[in-house]
Amino acid sequence: MHEIDLHDLSDDADYAASMHQGSTSMTTSGGSKPSSSSEQVGVEIVYLKDNVAIHPTQHAWERIRGRLKLIKQGSSLLMTWIPYKGQSSSARLSEKDKCLYTLRAVPFSDIRSIRRHTPTLGWQYAIIVLSSGLAFPPLYFYNGGLKEFLATIKQHAFLVRSAEDANIFLVNDFQDPLQRTLSSLELPGAVSVANSPLSSVAPSESSPSWTDGGAPDMSSTYVQQNGSQRQKHNDPRHFSIQVLEKFSLVTRFARETKSQLLREAHGDGFISNARRKHDKKPNNYSFVVESSDVHEPLEDVPVPADSLEKRSNEKHSHNEEAALRDETFEYDKLSLVWGKPRQPPLGSKEWSTFLDSEGRIIDSQALRKRIFYGGVEKGLRKEVWRFLLGYHSYDSTYAERKYIASIKKSEYETLKNQWKSISKEQAKRFTKFRERKGLIEKDVVRTDRSIPFYEGDDNSNVKCLRDILLTYSFYNFDLGYCQGMSDFLSPILYVMENEPESFWCFVVLMERLGPNFNRDQNGVHSQLFALSKLVELLDNPLHDYFKQKDCLNYFFCFRWVLIQFKREFDLEKTMRLWEVLWTHYLSEHLHLYVCVAILRRYRSKIIGEEMDFDTLLKFINELSGHIDLDATLREAEALFICAGENGEACIPPGTPPSFPFEGTSMCYQQDDDDVL
Amino acid sequence: MPSRRRTLLKVIILGDSGVGKTSLMNQYVNKKFSNQYKATIGADFLTKEVQFEDRLFTLQIWDTAGQERFQSLGVAFYRGADCCVLVYDVNSMKSFENLNNWREEFLIQASPSDPENFPFVVLGNKVDIDGGNSRVVSEKKARAWCASKGNIPYFETSAKEGTNVEEAFQCIAKNALKSGEEEEIYLPDTLDVGTSSQPRTGGCEC
Numbered sequence: 038m039h040e041i042d043l044h045d046l047s048d049d050a051d052y053a054a055s056m057h058q059g060s061t062s063m064t065t066s067g068g069s070k071p072s073s074s075s076e077q078v079g080v081e082i083v084y085l086k087d088n089v090a091i092h093p094t095q096h097a098w099e100r101i102r103g104r105l106k107l108i109k110q111g112s113s114l115l116m117t118w119i120p121y122k123g124q125s126s127s128a129r130l131s132e133k134d135k136c137l138y139t140l141r142a143v144p145f146s147d148i149r150s151i152r153r154h155t156p157t158l159g160w161q162y163a164i165i166v167l168s169s170g171l172a173f174p175p176l177y178f179y180n181g182g183l184k185e186f187l188a189t190i191k192q193h194a195f196l197v198r199s200a201e202d203a204n205i206f207l208v209n210d211f212q213d214p215l216q217r218t219l220s221s222l223e224l225p226g227a228v229s230v231a232n233s234p235l236s237s238v239a240p241s242e243s244s245p246s247w248t249d250g251g252a253p254d255m256s257s258t259y260v261q262q263n264g265s266q267r268q269k270h271n272d273p274r275h276f277s278i279q280v281l282e283k284f285s286l287v288t289r290f291a292r293e294t295k296s297q298l299l300r301e302a303h304g305d306g307f308i309s310n311a312r313r314k315h316d317k318k319p320n321n322y323s324f325v326v327e328s329s330d331v332h333e334p335l336e337d338v339p340v341p342a343d344s345l346e347k348r349s350n351e352k353h354s355h356n357e358e359a360a361l362r363d364e365t366f367e368y369d370k371l372s373l374v375w376g377k378p379r380q381p382p383l384g385s386k387e388w389s390t391f392l393d394s395e396g397r398i399i400d401s402q403a404l405r406k407r408i409f410y411g412g413v414e415k416g417l418r419k420e421v422w423r424f425l426l427g428y429h430s431y432d433s434t435y436a437e438r439k440y441i442a443s444i445k446k447s448e449y450e451t452l453k454n455q456w457k458s459i460s461k462e463q464a465k466r467f468t469k470f471r472e473r474k475g476l477i478e479k480d481v482v483r484t485d486r487s488i489p490f491y492e493g494d495d496n497s498n499v500k501c502l503r504d505i506l507l508t509y510s511f512y513n514f515d516l517g518y519c520q521g522m523s524d525f526l527s528p529i530l531y532v533m534e535n536e537p538e539s540f541w542c543f544v545v546l547m548e549r550l551g552p553n554f555n556r557d558q559n560g561v562h563s564q565l566f567a568l569s570k571l572v573e574l575l576d577n578p579l580h581d582y583f584k585q586k587d588c589l590n591y592f593f594c595f596r597w598v599l600i601q602f603k604r605e606f607d608l609e610k611t612m613r614l615w616e617v618l619w620t621h622y623l624s625e626h627l628h629l630y631v632c633v634a635i636l637r638r639y640r641s642k643i644i645g646e647e648m649d650f651d652t653l654l655k656f657i658n659e660l661s662g663h664i665d666l667d668a669t670l671r672e673a674e675a676l677f678i679c680a681g682e683n684g685e686a687c688i689p690p691g692t693p694p695s696f697p698f699e700g701t702s703m704c705y706q707q708d709d710d711d712v713l
Numbered sequence: 714m715p716s717r718r719r720t721l722l723k724v725i726i727l728g729d730s731g732v733g734k735t736s737l738m739n740q741y742v743n744k745k746f747s748n749q750y751k752a753t754i755g756a757d758f759l760t761k762e763v764q765f766e767d768r769l770f771t772l773q774i775w776d777t778a779g780q781e782r783f784q785s786l787g788v789a790f791y792r793g794a795d796c797c798v799l800v801y802d803v804n805s806m807k808s809f810e811n812l813n814n815w816r817e818e819f820l821i822q823a824s825p826s827d828p829e830n831f832p833f834v835v836l837g838n839k840v841d842i843d844g845g846n847s848r849v850v851s852e853k854k855a856r857a858w859c860a861s862k863g864n865i866p867y868f869e870t871s872a873k874e875g876t877n878v879e880e881a882f883q884c885i886a887k888n889a890l891k892s893g894e895e896e897e898i899y900l901p902d903t904l905d906v907g908t909s910s911q912p913r914t915g916g917c918e919c
Contacts, residue, residue, distance in 0.1 A: 479731035
């Protein structure tokens, strides 16, 4: 599954286009003056781009601009990114910040992959991931040139496109794919920014520190740091801050983590996460090693500007505090986070633009993207959900859908008649049927009864819920009925207002989510496991906290996962969330990132109040009705982007709502004694 | 842990889906009944302060999902329980017959240190329905089963009307407290409760 696509880049339109101009612009791109370092013997600048920036905070206007270069030295290719002197966009971005981010001659032998991001809005950027699993902060190409950058690398180093993601380019990837997967599963290490040994010397364009071409052995360097000895020029705190920076780019609540970690890192001894390759127990990892031997004031650290948390134990000058206050204000106004702002829901007019004259969806990806960011208008759901759920295929025509609907209607009637025709005498001798029916009847009368659609005695829609669920339990007798299914069906019937169509939509939904209701609960357990891995990746201190409190089973998120937040939001918001999830636009498992987003939002409360399993469960249950959906979705999106391939590596293949593996798919572990 | 035991009493309510576990809990804690409870997914709990002989305890009452399929969660939810309440619906024979399964499943998953003497209380709920005319499990039958399982205290309740709910939970709390005491008999300040010498399973028709 992790085969590397050995295609070269020429299949990529972007790349091909760049090749046309690439050769001419390569050495002189950007029209910048060559730097003095190019005069060194045997060193050739093969790529140079000005105005490549890093955003050390989530604020787009707080950026450090600099010059990106690829340098050919002998047979090795080196990358440098040097910030401009004295051009900070913000007074608070000190020379130290710049120093912190400076990339001095990183050899490509140390680089594992480059992830290309070419958003339609905003700047293109690239994330460079080292072979250690560490990542540099995104480099934003203000003047373009990302394509040329990749093309140039291709000319001078071994670069292949990842089979898993067309936007990931693997450098020097000769490792066993399995090994690579394992190492990418060493989650904590994957977060950070690694850098050359950070000196306190101000950055200077002309003195790349690694020009000998030898790659410093980062693992040994950091392992040493892990011990009590400190190296003057390898301040581990820098390292920790860089780790946090990547988070800080992302979201508001990320700042909680960061300031928290800064507090903890204050105690020094930031552990190396550079090399976990030989230690396959990520749980042993922690961001912070308890160590009391060094306590340095944080003023030395280039504190990122966005630390909003109370940091009573830190000393700030008055100016800094004022700046922080300003920032709070600015932030609330502008709220610049990575997750894109939500859009208004898709309306009929716009919907029609997605259809060709015969009713086919022209670009299903574009449609899914549109719905991902805005959802669907109420009146349009009936039509659009059929596609999102997979009842209709995107390339079907009006005529085909009409035909299928009529077929499916009669098919439903046939299925329904299977239990409708069971006589009283037969039912007497059919315990499993009676029990199943009883269970369903108990549940439908307590499903969403406060909604007018299901209100009142002898409500026909409630009866309809029962009929569909009972029919489903015959259609899929092995899975049968399980509590929670009525929660999934209720909004579908509410939207479809049509029994057979609701049934078939429910059927396709259960193709993905049926494992949630397996007798052994393995569907939920695999998701909770993936969730624990994601939290470990995206919020290691929170993971450690849960571990310490013996909460790693994540049962407190059971309800979230089992019925995809149905009980956490009102009906309208549940439907909005579901249609976003059903697009599977970024990931099939966005709901797990939603879990992480919510947990992270409340992380300081959870940790601060030292919640144990019981309190945590109570707290999570009581969040119901108090979760801001739009903000959570944005944060989930940001977390997904932040986690990148490492996030997806946390989620084993076949985890619901992915389609189950062939062969295991519909094995519901028949147990004659328990077929409810 | 021992200090937690002395102030927090953990009670687990088990029983088939729809027998009224959530309703009983809410009737006892909030003195409220609603026809619109949803099926419990996962677990939840409510707490209530109870007083015994001048000492205050927090009763933590856990309401769990009734479908057998969710039993794998029991390990996490049942641990540290001081008393287990088994609920059935007097109008449903199946829910009564399943009491034994619930009891055994609880003992397996919670693995209490002294399973023989772990306190259970049985509640036959929904006695109000149809004026008792739809009842299929007789009180006699229920009491016989309770007697056979080590004199489990038994109450007939109506969560809807509040019948016997307070009394039942008084007994539940007392049994939970006694259960806690046995584990911390070494703590001198728990002895002044003065009830620890009674045989704990002696049926608490209190």
